[in-house]
Every structure is written in C-alpha cells, then in structure tokens.
Amino acid sequence: MNKRVGLEASHAVAEAVRMADVDLIAAYPITPQTHIPERLAEIVANGELDAAYIPVESEHSAMSACLGSAAVGARTFTTTAGQGLELMHEVVYVASSMRYPIVMVVCNRALSAPLSVWGDHSDVMAVRDVGWIQVFCENNQEAFDLTLWAFRVAEDPRVLFPVMVHIDGFTLSHVTEPLWLPEQEEVDKFLPEFKYPFALDTDKPMTHGAFGIPDIYSEAKKAQEVAFLNSKEIIRQSWREFADVFGRSYAPVESYKADGAKTLLLTMGSFSETAKIVIDEMQAKGESVGLVRLRLWRPFPYEELRQAVKGAETLVVFDRAVSSGMGGPVCSEVKAALFSEAVKPKVAGVVGGLGGRDMSVKDFERVINRGKEIAKSGSGEIIETVGIRG
Numbered sequence: 001m002n003k004r005v006g007l008e009a010s011h012a013v014a015e016a017v018r019m020a021d022v023d024l025i026a027a028y029p030i031t032p033q034t035h036i037p038e039r040l041a042e043i044v045a046n047g048e049l050d051a052a053y054i055p056v057e058s059e060h061s062a063m064s065a066c067l068g069s070a071a072v073g074a075r076t077f078t079t080t081a082g083q084g085l086e087l088m089h090e091v092v093y094v095a096s097s098m099r100y101p102i103v104m105v106v107c108n109r110a111l112s113a114p115l116s117v118w119g120d121h122s123d124v125m126a127v128r129d130v131g132w133i134q135v136f137c138e139n140n141q142e143a144f145d146l147t148l149w150a151f152r153v154a155e156d157p158r159v160l161f162p163v164m165v166h167i168d169g170f171t172l173s174h175v176t177e178p179l180w181l182p183e184q185e186e187v188d189k190f191l192p193e194f195k196y197p198f199a200l201d202t203d204k205p206m207t208h209g210a211f212g213i214p215d216i217y218s219e220a221k222k223a224q225e226v227a228f229l230n231s232k233e234i235i236r237q238s239w240r241e242f243a244d245v246f247g248r249s250y251a252p253v254e255s256y257k258a259d260g261a262k263t264l265l266l267t268m269g270s271f272s273e274t275a276k277i278v279i280d281e282m283q284a285k286g287e288s289v290g291l292v293r294l295r296l297w298r299p300f301p302y303e304e305l306r307q308a309v310k311g312a313e314t315l316v317v318f319d320r321a322v323s324s325g326m327g328g329p330v331c332s333e334v335k336a337a338l339f340s341e342a343v344k345p346k347v348a349g350v351v352g353g354l355g356g357r358d359m360s361v362k363d364f365e366r367v368i369n370r371g372k373e374i375a376k377s378g379s380g381e382i383i384e385t386v387g388i389r390g
Helices: 009-019 037-043 058-069 083-086 089-097 140-155 184-190 215-247 271-284 300-307 328-337 361-376
Strands: 002-009 024-026 052-054 076-079 103-108 134-136 163-168 176-183 253-256 261-265 289-294 296-297 316-321 346-351
Touching: 002 009, 009 037, 009 140, 009 163, 009 176, 009 253, 024 037, 024 058, 037 076, 037 316, 052 058, 058 083, 058 089, 076 083, 083 089, 089 215, 103 140, 103 346, 134 140, 134 215, 140 163, 140 176, 140 184, 176 271, 184 215, 184 346, 253 300, 253 328, 261 271, 261 300, 261 361, 271 289, 300 328, 300 346, 316 328, 316 361, 328 346, 346 361
Parallel strands: 024 052, 024 076, 076 103, 103 163, 134 163, 261 289, 261 316, 316 346
Antiparallel strands: 002 176, 134 296, 253 289
C-alpha cells in the first residue's frame, strides 16, 4: 500500500535511488544539490542500501567514477548542480558516447558570474548537446517518479543512454511537499535487475572507448544519433508502463486547459505550477489562454510539440536562461521545431526567473500579455526579460 509522506525533493530523489537498489553512488556536494548526496551517504552508512559510496574530490571525478562503474555493469547514480555540471562537462560526453546508462539528477542552478547559488536553467542549456536523455520535474512527486523511471529507460537494452533528471534548485530541492511513496514490491515489478550487455569482463576482454580515427568517427556519431532518436518510442512506452504500475502518467509534452486556446504559454520545470494558476485566473476572466509544458527536453519532442500548439494563434515561450545573441534557448528550439509547419502560431520569447528570482502569478500574466504584444508586432528577435528594474 502506498504511503503519503512529506519530503523535500532532494530526499525524494534519495528515496528513489534507495528503492532502485543502486550499486554505486559517486557525488561531490554542491549547492543546491547537497542534500541529495548527504542523504544518500546517510542511507548507505545506516545499512539501508548496500551500495558503494565514493566521496570524490570533484565533479569531474564523480562522473569519471560513474563511467567505470557503469562499464562493469553496476547500476550507477550521481548528482550535481550548476558549476559542478560544468566541471564534469568533458566527461559527460563520454557517458553518452559509450552508451553507459548512468542516472544523474541535476538541481538546476544559475552559472556565474556574478556568482549565484540560486536556480535557473543556464546549467541545463550548457549541456543541451551532450547526448543524454533529459527530462524536467514540476514538483517533488515527479522528482521521485522520474528518478525511478530514469533507471528503467536508461537500462533498457534498446536504449542504453544516460539520463538527466532536472529539478529546480531550491524551488524544489529544498522545499517539502507531500508525495506518494510506493511499496518496494511495486518498484521491483517496474524496475528489473540491471544486466548490461557489454559489461567489461576479464574472461571476455573487449575494448571500451577506442581511438576514433577520421575514417570511423562520423559513422560512430551517426550510429549514436540514430539510436538516440529511436529511444523516444521506448521513453513513451516506459511512461505508459509506469502509469500501469503506479497510476501516474507522463508524456513528452503535456497541456493544461489548452484545448481551443488562442494563446498558449510554454514552460518547463517547477514554475509550470505557478503558470497553471495564472491560466485558471485568466480563463476565469474570459481570456482564451492555455499552458503547454515540455517534460522531455532531449530527444526533443518535435511532433508532440506541433500537435500541442496546433490551432493556437500565439505561443509565448518562457525561458529561464539566455542564449547570448539569440534570446531564449528554448524559444529558439521551439521556432526551429515549428519552422516547416504550413499553419503555425506566432512565437514570442520572454526570459525571466534568472538567478533564482521568483515569478508570481502576476508576473506570468505580464509574460503572457507582453508575449502577445511581441507576437503581434512581428518583432520576433526581441529579447524580452520580465521584471528588470530600471
């Protein structure tokens, strides 16, 4: 029988890792991710989880240790945030290229300078192209669910790609909310024993990470990209299976009161829940607005997005990061996804919530109204940042 408990998102993640029965955890504490490795160290020390815990000296070392662990077929977990993600950046590419099904939770944090420990999506956007499956959480329940799910999809022999689960720093990582924890039997039913088909074995020697001369490099990267794109169907399938076992459903793109709406707001992460409130309030005033949330960030859900915004006149994309010289990175990708559509909404990008700045319901109402103005003017290249003081 499921039990209702109050947990901060960091501890919800740690519970998911415990119930997934991981073999190795390698992590370096960095704000606002610190509570995850702290809690996992406690769980291992108390004997609640039989796993190796490596307290490494840096994030680069954390991911390097994870590579070795995954290479021998161990279920492997790590976690980081912001500057830590950037320090491990070099090694993150290796995990995806080698098809190591590592799971990493990132507590999203702004990148300096100026130095900030608070949350936005600038760290995520710096690792868009590293070849990891990436998903966003809106609340603590999703932090638990999607961490658990990440092991299932990463370790599927038809996938074998690492997965990043993104939770907003402080807004989720340090906030306590009620959530449902399943029984261990349910988790075991959903998450089978991990059997890595290419595990290093001294009795059957093989090479991992060989030197790639120009004559083979292109073919290797093409094969990786084809496999990565093919993972989308397994991602959808594994979410259906998650719903069958736990009763909670997820999809690459999710809508809220969007049917027939002339204007749609697109968000990712925990601010989506605040955005739902403004949709409720604006609809109560008779305004034709709705919400679209990107759950799956990589591989990008092109077709699902096109279907979700079909029929809308205006799409306002809310970014929590800036792509220098381009505006909002999510907005750029949305525009690219809709470029070939014969009939499409006008797209306007608005940036906000940088460096942990809060976004109220009124702020989101301003985002929607300003987005409509930008779209109507046709000035699609405007980089609009909400809440900037004179």
